[in-house]
Amino acid sequence: MRALISSTLRTSLKFIHLQNSYNYSACLPIVRNMSSEVEKAKKTKWNKHETTLFDKIISKELPADIIYEDEHCLAFNDINPQAPTHFLVIPKRRIPLLDESDENDKELLGTLMLTAKKLAKERLPKGYRLVINNGVHGCQSVYHLHIHILGGRQLSWPPG
Known part of the structure; x- marks a missing residue:
């Protein structure tokens, strides 16, 4: 599994520590969620008249x-x-x-x-x-x- 994960992703995950070992596959949903939040922020347009x-x-x-x-x-x-x-x-x-x-x-x-x-x-x-x-x-x-x-x-x- 580690070989499939890019070095950039490994660097991003190096501080996530689960049960005293790095479990990259368990961290992938967290990374996907961060990405979706970035995409959501990019797509959201501020409209001061719109109810939030x-x-x-x-x-x-x-x-x-x-x-x-x-x-x-x-x-x-x-x-x-x-x-x-x-x-x-x-x-x-x-x-x-x-x-x-x-x-x-x-x-x-x-x-x-x-x-x-x-x-x-x-x-x-x-x-x-x-x-x-x-x-x-x-x-x-x-x-x-x-x-x-x-x-x-x-x-x-x-x-x-």
């Missing part, structure tokens, strides 16, 4: 496994988790992407970060990673600012 998936979750038009909600933000488990624990924190007022935020969003951005920290400390006492995708090259496929919180296992470095 997250707008529909906020309005309860779509179901979500909500773990926290207040007047400013909402947190819910990711439907496509990339770690044993993977949830999102989103503002209830849509900011399409981080690059579109400004001084008027300072308080809301701080609230999102503090909420992410609070929930992560409760659920992930050994540590966690926060990720904000921004734009096509940042692999953003939903144009509603969101923070990914990932953990529950040793995360590798470098990401991406």
